[in-house]
């Protein structure tokens with residue numbers, strides 16, 4: 268049963284791109300100063316999600332990294348909280364990937380080939396947390 272549910276949600280995620288989007292919350296400039304950044308961030312964010320479905324962790328992490336650094340380029344005072352919110356959301360996504368990779372590289376059925384990318388995800392996560 269769980270397989271059916273999974274493959275259904277898998278299809279759903281691929282088709283419905285609006286789900287893989289960071290929404291604007293309470294922006295003081297009404298989106299004027301951060302909308303263009305957010306649209307770039309969402310392109311990367313959505314690509315990161317697609318790559319994750321394909322189990323292409325490297326691409327997924329790189330896309331999150333790109334998105335994160337776009338968010339660090341928002342300097343208008345009206346949008347500092349928007350930028351922080353975008354970065355927090357991206358960090359949470361990376362944490363999920365990091366946990367998934369941790370599971371895959373530990374325990375009885377660990378897959379050694381995922382070790383380098385797991386280590387990379389730890390480093391990038393550390394980098395994100397220092398820049399939130």
Ligand SMILES: [Zn+2]
Pocket residue numbers: 294295296297298299300301302345346349350
């Ligand atoms: Zn804003």
